[in-house]
Amino acid sequence: MPGEVSDIERKLEAPMPWIGMYVAVASLICALAMAADTIHGFRGKKHWFPSKIFSLNATSLTLLAVAMKLPVDLTTRMYAATDRLAKICSLAFMSTAMANFMTSLGSMDDRDILMNVTALAILVVTVVVNFCVQVIQMRQFLAGRKMFAEEITAAAFMLLSLLMVISSAVMAPATKHYLESKYHEMMKMASDEQILDSMEEGDFLFDKLRNMIKKYWVMAETSSPQFVIARSVTCTASGIVSMLTALLLAQAEIRLVMEYKGIDAATSLYGWSTKWIVLAQSFGVAVGAVAPAIRCFNAIKFKCSGNGKRGFRDEFKIDAYWTQMMVEWRESSLPMQIRDRKWRKFLHKTKGLILSFLVRVQILIVLCSTAVRYMFFCIATPVISCFHCLERLKSIFSSSKSQVHGISESQAEIQTEIDLSRYVLLLEGEAELPQKIQVDICKEVDKLVRTGKKQQPKNLLSLLHRVGNFKGLKEVDKNQVPSLHSQEPHKCWSLPLVTLTSIAIALPNIPKKDVSWLLRSVDEGLFYVKLIEKTLDKKGNLANSRNAADVIWVGVELYRKWQDNDLHETSLKGRSSKETLQDLSSQAEKAIVNFKRQVRDFVMENPLNWPVKAIAANSMYRICQRLLKAYEGDYLQADERLFEQLINMIANILAASLTNLMRVVIIKCHQRDIKKKEKNVREAALLLGETEEILQVLQQHRATARSDPDESEFIEKWCNLLIKRKV
Incomplete structure (x- = not known):
């Protein structure tokens, strides 16, 4: 009988490396989707990197659930260094993925946000609970557990990323409603009725139409819910967490390579596939950290500009849209019909207490995110200032060169450029966007028009x-x-x-x-x-x-x-x-x-x-x-x-x-x-x-x-x- 049991176990364990390859392929698909979104952002000069391919939906959640196979596996013994590194990779990969698809919350309706964020929370909490179970059950052997500090830090970063996503999800419906109302009001101001009138005069209206399109393009881009989330404090803090996660994983891998001269030290049932999981998820963390990091640095550059500077008190002021949805829920009636007045009163008070607590939690998350951004701003300001100096020197050199050779084409465009700053849609209390971002947004229209000219019939x-x-x-x-x-x-x-x-x-x-x-x-x-x-x-x-x-x-x-x-x-x-x-x-x-x-x-x-x-x-x-x-x-x-x-x-x-x-x-x-x-x-x-x-x-x-x-x-x-x- 013992021999038969061992034969059965060997047969059951035989496909485990191929299951590991399935995990690696799922991770690679997510990594390629994140890379595609990053490339799309660079090509379109949208440095807030909107989520188009890798967004929070059923497909991405399913792929991430497959990618989290190692952290939720309680039965497989994973004591070797590469096995431990694979678990850290999975936790870091999950944190990076959340930082990447956070902006996709802006493109969902309220019901989709609720369903998808709930599903994400269940997945992350499941991973964390399994991790805690392993720690509790193996507490006697933690002293000899390799890279335990990195593992627990990666799990903490993953939980922080989840909190940022939930906080942004609570904020998204209120901001979308506000910007939608503001967009419709701005449309009345931006409608160019004289265009139809001038059609009677026989003037060619190409330039007027292009300027009109620029107005609506500025309104559309700046009121994009994804762009709004990308410039929020929670998204900036999520980018910082993503960078710290990437650095944590990098030092763990460097330590492993230096100690074992490679990443082949795996003894678990996943065997040779563990290395491929590490490679696929490390690639995902590397490419996935690019977009959140650039969003973060753009937010810092924005603060370094004249338009973004605010007082310390204003910096830590919590705007109403962060808690508006929960406050409305707290003050609304119960969604169910209960005839007994005492029960209705009790349930309403209970609901009020729970939501009041959640409002305070939301305020705490926003304050902590603001503090993290402020500290990062203090650290990164010297670096950003150096870049600004280099840009000024470059502009001085190009302007002196243009004085010799005449006015450049870009300067000629600037001279004829209309002021579209009043068509920029911002949230209440939000600082004005830097002029460079507005110019880049307008240039996108000129690029589209030039693309259209190449396709004339x-x-x-x-x-x-x-x-x-x-x-x-x-x-x-x-x-x-x-x-x-x-x-x-x-x-x-x-x-x-x-x-x-x-x-x-x-x-x-x-x-x-x-x-x-x-x-x-x-x-x-x-x-x-x-x-x-x-x-x-x-x-x-x-x-x-x-x-x-x-x-x-x-x-x-x-x-x-x-x-x-x-x-x-x-x-x-x-x-x-x-x-x-x-x-x-x-x-x-x-x-x-x-x-x-x-x-x-x-x-x-x-x-x-x-x-x-x-x-x-x-x-x-x-x-x-x-x-x-x-x-x-x-x-x-x-x-x-x-x-x-x-x-x-x-x-x-x-x-x-x-x-x-x-x-x-x-x-x-x-x-x-x-x-x-x-x-x-x-x-x-x-x-x-x-x-x-x-x-x-x-x-x-x-x-x-x-x-x-x-x-x-x-x-x-x-x-x-x-x-x-x-x-």
Whole structure:
């Protein structure tokens, strides 16, 4: 029997090294995610390092739970030096991970914060309890336990990091609510109504739009909840703890390597995998300490600047948002219905006592964090001052050089830069941001605009140069064709564009290069047209028509097919243009008649419920019939001449639609959704850069295109407007 038991134990213990490798891989994934966030922060010059990949969520918590396998293992004997180092690595890794994803609390709603922080607290407390159990059970042998001081210090740092996370989580909802209200109030001040007014004056508005985007970008960036948490005292203190943890681990590893000439001194069941756990988690601590450390040094640099200096009393003042949520809970009624007044009174008083205690704990954590930051500030100030001196010498040298060679490009930009300091959103009692941070935030808009300029649609621009006087737009919408149905679908910009392009491809005797150029041009234009329609169609009346245009365009652009009709083969049949139009018209008419015959439900009588093929066929039929009536006689026999006329009509429709681009830029900046404000302003800056030349081309036609913005949203209103003005 003893032999059988030992055989069973050996078989059970055999996979332990592979379990250790699983722990190492989970740790490495977390480390790479932290490194990716750090690289993203450097590339975007966001030195508060927002959490995008490694954030506090179910995935990261699961990976960290796997990475904490060694500290929670109570049964495996881990007495050797490398085994002890592996446990210290795990504790340090957990502390570093918490410092990295602390800012992600700002991107969660209140419920997610509660659930995720609770799960994190359970995980950390479990690790600490297991550590305490090991210490208590092995207290007789602590004198010979290797690196016990480092282990207990790492556990203390991990608990401190958890307290910082919990304190920030309590503060986050109040700050988000405050900044959201302030953001909406600032939006009213920042809205540039004169932009729409100056559209009537015919001035080119590229610079005004860029300055407007900068205002909203400054508001969006400075009110970002992640940025707010990153510049808080708890986050700064967490960065200091993270640096101390990294130093603690570094000295433990150096001691081990010097004493044992390596990290192979492992005797536990995890065997050779212990070394890989140490390497993976040490790498995680090293790369994970970068972002918290830079956040910390930026906070110190901020304090060293003139804007960040505050008196000692103000420094240790606790602002209301730190305890606002708990104070509101304390003063609110009980969440449950209890009829007995005495019990209600007892429970309410108990709740008040508990929350009063938690408020004092929160105040103590904030005061301690402030004290830690203040001490670190006193230590690091000489180093920061040296860096400031070097920066001043560098600026003096560059300015003297520019006096010889003329004003530099960056100085020229500064001369034209507008003052955006009043659009910086700060918490109550928070010191102003340094000018350098504000300038860096504004430079991000210029960078986005330059990126957009590199992606300008060249084919679309060449097509827009063929815009006439919008007469072709009227031809598309003349109501002189009897409808095949009792109702008509709502008209959008993209569907007639797709239909006219399909007709142009089907025309005979047209050079392939001209057809390919037209397809590329319309494809580039449809990207912006769809964006315009999606932004302006707030009621969703055009959803079906837009969907029909999208589905049909996939067939036309990729396969040269309109529904099941091969447009390329149609162009090779040698028919005249008139016969081609009649053929397309008859196919579309047949599709509509079949649709009407198959309809049995009154719901389908509403054009909003039509299938995409019926909507596309209706558009093809009406446009073909209008062309046949508008260009009767010898004109249709000249294929190239009709092709040129179709190009002119397509260009007119595109130009008329793209006059709404400035409205789209403004609407994107005016979005009130606080969660999407940064994304929307970023998209607006890129869109402005991409469409700069388009706006310049349309500027030439502003006299013709000038209209009330509400009248130029959709093609029906445009055509009615042109008919009134007799263009």
